[in-house]
Amino acid sequence: MTLRRLLLATVFAATATAASAEGATIGFSLPSLANSFWISAHYGVTSAAEGKGVEVVVVDAGGDGNTVQQIAQIQDLIQRGVDAIVIGATNGQAIAPVVGQAIAMGIPVVGLSSPPANDDIAAIVSADHYDMGKLQAQCLGKAIGGKGEVAMMAGPTGQQWSDRRADGFRETLAADYPDVEIVAESRLADNRNAALGVAEDWTQRFPEIDGVYSATDDMAAGVISAFDAAGLADVAFSASNLSPTAQELIKSGKLACTSIQKIVAQGKAALEAAVTAAEGGAIDKSIVTPALLVDESNIDGVDLSDVVAPSDYRP
Amino acid sequence: MTLRLPRATVALVCLGVVWLGFGLLIERVWTFGNLASVASQLTVLALLAAGQMAALTVRGFDISVGATAALASTAAALGANAFGPVGFLAGPLAGLLVGALNGFLVARLKVQPIIATLGTLIGCRGLATLISDNGQVVVLTDPSAVTWLAYGRWLGFAPSVWLVLLVVLVLAVAIHGTVAGRRLVMVGSNPGAAALVGIDVAAVEAGAYRICGLFAGLAGLVMVTRAGAGLPADAGGLELQSIAAAVIGGTSLSGGVAPVIGTLLGAGFIQSLLSGLNLAGVSPFSAEIAVGAVIIAAAFVATAPALISRIRSGSTNQRTVP
Numbered sequence: 208m209t210l211r212r213l214l215l216a217t218v219f220a221a222t223a224t225a226a227s228a229e230g231a232t233i234g235f236s237l238p239s240l241a242n243s244f245w246i247s248a249h250y251g252v253t254s255a256a257e258g259k260g261v262e263v264v265v266v267d268a269g270g271d272g273n274t275v276q277q278i279a280q281i282q283d284l285i286q287r288g289v290d291a292i293v294i295g296a297t298n299g300q301a302i303a304p305v306v307g308q309a310i311a312m313g314i315p316v317v318g319l320s321s322p323p324a325n326d327d328i329a330a331i332v333s334a335d336h337y338d339m340g341k342l343q344a345q346c347l348g349k350a351i352g353g354k355g356e357v358a359m360m361a362g363p364t365g366q367q368w369s370d371r372r373a374d375g376f377r378e379t380l381a382a383d384y385p386d387v388e389i390v391a392e393s394r395l396a397d398n399r400n401a402a403l404g405v406a407e408d409w410t411q412r413f414p415e416i417d418g419v420y421s422a423t424d425d426m427a428a429g430v431i432s433a434f435d436a437a438g439l440a441d442v443a444f445s446a447s448n449l450s451p452t453a454q455e456l457i458k459s460g461k462l463a464c465t466s467i468q469k470i471v472a473q474g475k476a477a478l479e480a481a482v483t484a485a486e487g488g489a490i491d492k493s494i495v496t497p498a499l500l501v502d503e504s505n506i507d508g509v510d511l512s513d514v515v516a517p518s519d520y521r522p
Numbered sequence: 523m524t525l526r527l528p529r530a531t532v533a534l535v536c537l538g539v540v541w542l543g544f545g546l547l548i549e550r551v552w553t554f555g556n557l558a559s560v561a562s563q564l565t566v567l568a569l570l571a572a573g574q575m576a577a578l579t580v581r582g583f584d585i586s587v588g589a590t591a592a593l594a595s596t597a598a599a600l601g602a603n604a605f606g607p608v609g610f611l612a613g614p615l616a617g618l619l620v621g622a623l624n625g626f627l628v629a630r631l632k633v634q635p636i637i638a639t640l641g642t643l644i645g646c647r648g649l650a651t652l653i654s655d656n657g658q659v660v661v662l663t664d665p666s667a668v669t670w671l672a673y674g675r676w677l678g679f680a681p682s683v684w685l686v687l688l689v690v691l692v693l694a695v696a697i698h699g700t701v702a703g704r705r706l707v708m709v710g711s712n713p714g715a716a717a718l719v720g721i722d723v724a725a726v727e728a729g730a731y732r733i734c735g736l737f738a739g740l741a742g743l744v745m746v747t748r749a750g751a752g753l754p755a756d757a758g759g760l761e762l763q764s765i766a767a768a769v770i771g772g773t774s775l776s777g778g779v780a781p782v783i784g785t786l787l788g789a790g791f792i793q794s795l796l797s798g799l800n801l802a803g804v805s806p807f808s809a810e811i812a813v814g815a816v817i818i819a820a821a822f823v824a825t826a827p828a829l830i831s832r833i834r835s836g837s838t839n840q841r842t843v844p
Contacts, residue, residue: 219576240806272755278748279563283800286556298659301749303536304669364656392654513716522805 232262232282234292236277236446238321240267240522242398243425243450243515244470245295248517250455251474252293261482264289265522270362271397274301281305281455291315291329292483293477299324299367315484319477321366321471329484331493332477334468336368338498340375342466343445345383346500347418352441354386355417359400360420360430364394369422372447376420382468391414402429410437418443424453424465431461449501449511450519457506464502470498472513529772529779532824533787536770540791544798551801554678561585562672562680564793565744566591570760571767571789572690572782573621573737576697578768579710580730580775582628582635587764588757589646590620593741596650599660606668613746614739620646622644625728627692643761650754657755672747682747689740693733694782703780706730711778743823767792770820774828791820 235252237245249265252419256263264278264287274297282305284292290315295369296302299322304318306323315329320333347357359376362369373392380387391415396402402421409416419442421427427446434442446453446465456462473496480490501509545551570587576585584766597616601609620642622646627638651657669681677738709716737783745753766841772781795816799809 262803264800265804265806266800269806269810270758272657272753272758274621274749274753275566275760279797280800282559282563283797286559286797287549287801288550298749298751298753300661301659301753302752304665304673304748304750308673364658401739422646513682522807 212506213247216335221498230260230262231482231485232264233478233485234281234287234289234290234423235263235265235294235478236268236281236284237265238268238273238277238290238297241270243452244320244423244448246522247470247514247516248295248474248477249522250375250520251471251476252319252478252520253474254471255478259482262480266444268297268388273415274298278305281309282505285309285312285314286475289314289482291317292318293317293481294323295319296321296323296378306499308327310322313482317477317481317484319473320368321392328479329492330472330490332480332496333368333494334470334473334496335377335498336371336468339466339468340372340377341379342375342500343372343420343464344376344379345446346447346464347501348380348384349419350445351387352488353384356390356413356415357418357420358391358413358416358417359389359393360396360405360421360426361392361394362426363397369394374506385447385453387418396426396429399425399429402426402431404429406430406433407437408429410434412441412508414439416442418445421446424448424450424456424462427462427465428452428456431456435461449509449515454506457503458466460503464500465507467499467514469496469502469513470515492499529824529827530784530787532820533771533784533791536791536820536823537787537794540602540794540798544794544802546801547822548798551798556797556801558675558679558683560747560797561683561793563797564790565672565682565686566698566741566748566757566761567763567767567793568690568765568789569737569744570743570757571771571785572693573669573734573741573775574761574764575768575771575780575785576693576706576730576737576784577635578765578773578775579706579780580696580727581713582727582730583775584621584624584639584731584738585636585761585765586620586624586639586643586646587734588760589616589643589650590738591742591745591757591760592616592754593620593646593650593748594739595745595756596654596660596742596752596754598743598746599662600653602668602746603660603663603729604781610668610746612734616737617735617737617742618732620738621732622728624735628731629724629727634727637760647755647843654752655755655831655838659749660752660754662746662750662752668747669750672744686740688789689737690782690786693737697780697782701730702726707778707780710780713780720721733827763792764789768820769832770817770824772824774785774825788820789825792817795822828837 268277318331362374598613599613627633664697767789771784
């Protein structure tokens with residue numbers, strides 16, 4: 208009986224502290240701050256929060272494979288009593304059970320770019336990934352003169368962004384440039400170093416390659432290093448996103464083009480949607496930011512404030 | 523005997539300090555909901571640390587536990603999707619097989635534990651990637667059939683918390699209350715003497731690795747209940763957390779001690795620390811540095827009594843057996 212009394216006392220203490228909370232607090236759970244995408248998203252979320260006077264509690268799972276870690280962190284955000292959670296999932300389906308817990312407790316959840324697979328989340332903010340792949344196909348097809356061999360560093364399987372980008376690239380290439388053949392595709396690499404390793408193998412196996420598609424700019428940077436090291440010139444590279452590294456690669460002419468999404472704008476939109484949802488307001492269930500193509504000709508004119516975090520930004 | 527008390531107390535004090543400290547600094551820490559939440563987060567690490575302790579007890583260690591858990595979770599999810607509930611047994615079975623392989627390599631072929639288990643770590647990752655379609659998460663056909671174990675409530679806590687506690691207590695009884703358990707500790711504290719009294723040292727060592735593998739397999743099963751899916755690429759880094767938890771709990775890296783409850787408290791300390799930093803909203807990068815520093819400090823305090831007694835006794839060879 209004494210144990211039960213103790214438990215009851217703790218429960219009362221819990222409700223008492225819950226009632227004393229004030230001001231909106233938004234949780235932000237992301238897969239990896241080692242990734243330039245999430246650094247820019249982090250910048251978008253936190254800069255929008257500063258403007259609104261909202262507190263953001265950020266938790267980083269430390270890697271795309273760390274679902275167990277992310278589940279625990281979302282449990283912590285629930286206990287923290289946040290008013291809404293913005294989530295970029297390590298894996299949308301595997302975190303669905305814990306996200307279901309948050310939603311069941313009345314905490315609205317906004318998916319950012321890599322959303323949880325729950326049907327009842329408040330909103331999903333993402334880029335038009337299909338168009339990002341399509342823009343790469345148009346640019347790379349032109350850059351290699353409409354015929355030849357290309358390889359795809361297509362990024363992880365089972366993630367909406369990489370799958371949609373690869374679909375957009377493949378389908379557009381088949382329609383617009385039927386003489387271009389895809390000779391290799393890797394779904395294993397998801398970062399610069401892994402892409403470097405895979406691309407080194409490609410330089411040996413497919414020395415005739417004319418162009419390489421990369422799902423992200425980080426991966427493209429690895430691919431370009433491998434082809435440079437192998438001494439293979441006359442290869443065109445395309446990518447997606449525009450981190451400071453990609454900006455350098457475009458300016459130096461090594462990267463033909465990059466199809467970009469407004470990552471910072473997505474972060475801002477996700478934070479705004481989360482705050483509105485926390486206040487009980489109505490929000491669009493799907494918020495899509497358009498894709499743009501950046502190459503040497505227009506890089507100096509692009510307004511980067513909506514696209515990437517400043518190069519000196521540290522989360 | 524004088525050393526026995528400090529072993530578990532270091533972890534207990536660390537645990538107390540974390541809860542006291544975070545509770546004073548931020549609100550919502552001292553709530554029953556948070557206690558239950560941290561307990562449910564703890565389930566995976568507690569099993570890995572308990573298994574790790576068995577390997578450490580016989581002077582070995584096992585860095586493949588994270589990869590083994592990931593492989594086991596994948597096997598369990600594939601098994602359940604193919605054969606129904608009985609298929610979940612594929613998880614613990616996979617863990618046991620990996621443990622048996624580690625035991626064979628270390629105890630029979632005398633491969634250094636770090637090399638043997640590094641090999642199985644890489645092998646397990648490869649195998650998990652292979653059987654899961656390039657490392658894709660294996661989603662259960664009916665996740666809600668198991669996720670209630672992680673998110674439901676039995677007497678205030680998730681059912682998985684009670685089940686993990688039961689399994690760990692069984693291990694404690696097995697180690698401290700059976701002949702086989704005492705042999706484990708004896709082999710770890712002095713393999714030469716154990717061999718002299720007729721114990722098959724290699725068999726006992728191999729047994730310790732099987733326990734470690736089995737517990738990693740059970741951790742994989744718990745991962746499935748938390749995610750509703752098998753996670754082939756997950757649990758990286760948990761092998762090192764499991765070693766830290768065991769050491770803070772009083773396990774000696776030179777073997778011969780098997781503090782099951784201390785290890786459980788050590789795991790509780792690490793999980794509470796991670797959770798507290800999340801609740802506090804500390805920047806993720808600073809949090810990692812803090813965790814590393816605190817783990818080193820706690821492990822130092824945990825090993826200090828043995829060190830001091832060794833210095834006092836004036837002999838570096840003398841082993842401290844509780």
